Amino acid sequence: xxxxxxxxxxxxxxxxxxxxxxxxxxxxxxxxxxxxxxxxxxxxxxxxxxxxxxxxxxxxxxxxxxxxxxxxxxxxxxxxxxxxxxxxxxxxxxxxxxxxxxxxxxxxxxxxxxxxxxxxxxxxxxxxxxxxxxxxxxxxxxxxxxxxxxxxxxxxxxxxxxxxxxxxxxxxxxxxxxxxxxxxxxxxxxxxxxxxxxxxxxxxxxxxxxxxxxxxxxxxxxxxxxxxxxxxxxxxxxxxxxxxxxxxxxxxxxxxxxxxxxxxxxxxxxxxxxxxxxxxxxxxxxxxxxxxxxxxxxxxx
Numbered sequence: 503x504x505x506x507x508x509x510x511x512x513x514x515x516x517x518x519x520x521x522x523x524x525x526x527x528x529x530x531x532x533x534x535x536x537x538x539x540x541x542x543x544x545x546x547x548x549x550x551x552x553x554x555x556x557x558x559x560x561x562x563x564x565x566x567x568x569x570x571x572x573x574x575x576x577x578x579x580x581x582x583x584x585x586x587x588x589x590x591x592x593x594x595x596x597x598x599x600x601x602x603x604x605x606x607x608x609x610x611x612x613x614x615x616x617x618x619x620x621x622x623x624x625x626x627x628x629x630x631x632x633x634x635x636x637x638x639x640x641x642x643x644x645x646x647x648x649x650x651x652x653x654x655x656x657x658x659x660x661x662x663x664x665x666x667x668x669x670x671x672x673x674x675x676x677x678x679x680x681x682x683x684x685x686x687x688x689x690x691x692x693x694x695x696x697x698x699x700x701x702x703x704x705x706x707x708x709x710x711x712x713x714x715x716x717x718x719x720x721x722x723x724x725x726x727x728x729x730x731x732x733x734x735x736x737x738x739x740x741x742x743x744x745x746x747x748x749x750x751x752x753x754x755x756x757x758x759x760x761x762x763x764x765x766x767x768x769x770x771x772x773x774x775x776x777x778x779x780x781x782x783x784x785x786x787x788x789x790x791x792x793x794x795x796x797x798x799x800x801x802x803x
Contacts, residue, residue: 507567507744511542514734516572517556519549523687523768524732527602528572530764531734534755552580552641552803554587561589565737567744571595574732575643575791578784582792583641585802592788595735597780598745599752602770603731605686606647606704608718611674612696614681619701619721622681623655630658636670636682639663640800646791647704647728648683649798651718654726674698685730686711687769705729711769731787733780745777 514532518524525547532543548556553576563569571577577591589595608619616622626633635652637645640663648661662679664670667688673679675697686709692698693712702718703709706727718726734752736745753774755761765772775783795802 517553578787
C-alpha cells in the first residue's frame with residue numbers, strides 16, 4: 503500500500519482552536535508534509551471536551567493514513583479525567599511520531615519578593631496554605647503540573663484555576679496570586695519585557711530561550727519534571743507500511759532547517775521519534791497523569 507499512499511489529501515485533526523502552539527505546530531509540519539507527500543495536508547481544528555471530540559473523529563476514520571490526530575498531554579490526561587470516553591487512546595490509535603516538546607515555567611510578577619524558586623518554597627513551608635499559585639483550567643497540563651509541583655515539594659499551597667492564560671497573567675500582575683505554572687511560550691514576551699519573572703522551568707534541561715533560568719531540579723526539586731508535548735497518530739489498523747512512510751516524512755520535516763526555526767520561535771523543540779517511542783510516551787504519560795489526578799482528588803467528569 504505504501505506505493506499508492508497517499509491517494510488523496512490528508513487531514514490532521516487538532517483538538518485545540520486555531521492560533522495556539524499546538525495548532526501552529528501542526529500547520530508548520532503540515533505544510534512540509536504536503537510538499538514531500540505531493541498531496542494537500544489540511545489542519546482541521548476540533549476543540550472541545552478535553553480533546554474527546556477530535557479523538558472520536560479520528561478513531562472512527564478509515565484506517566488508511568489519510569486522517570491523523572494531533573496528540574498531546576491532553577490525550578494522556580483525558581484517560582484519567584473522564585469517567586468514560588468514546589475511545590481508548592492506547593488501544594484505538596497508533597502513534598506515528600512525536601513532533602515537539604515545550605517548556606512549562608513557574609513564574610511570578612517581576613516585582614515579586616520571590617527571586618528564586620527556593621525563596622518561594624521557603625515561604626510556602628513557613629506559611630502553610632498561604633501561597634496562591636495560579637494555573638489554567640482544572641485538568642489542564644498546567645493545572646496538573648501545579649498539582650505535581652505541590653506534591654513534589656511537599657508543601658501546602660492553594661492552586662487557583664483560571665479560564666485561560668490571559669486571566670492568569672492579569673491575576674499575577676494584580677497581586678491576586680503569588681505565582682503561576684504556565685506554558686513558557688505564551689508568557690515569554692512578558693518575561694523578556696521584565697513584566698514577569700521565570701523562577702524555574704520544569705523540563706529535564708534548561709530552556710534554550712531562557713538559558714539563565716534554572717530547572718526545578720537544579721533548584722532542589724529533584725523529582726519534579728513536567729513538560730508538554732505533541733505527536734501525530736493514526737487510527738488503529740492502519741497498515742504498517744503507511745505508518746512507516748508517514749514516520750519517515752515527519753522525521754524529514756522536523757529535520758529541515760526552516761521547520762526547526764519556525765518551531766523554535768514558538769519555543770517548541772522539534773523532536774521526531776519511532777512509532778514505538780511515541781507509543782511508550784503516550785502510555786507512560788497516561789499512567790503518570792492518572793496518578794496525579796488521583797492524588798489531587800480531581801473529580802472525574
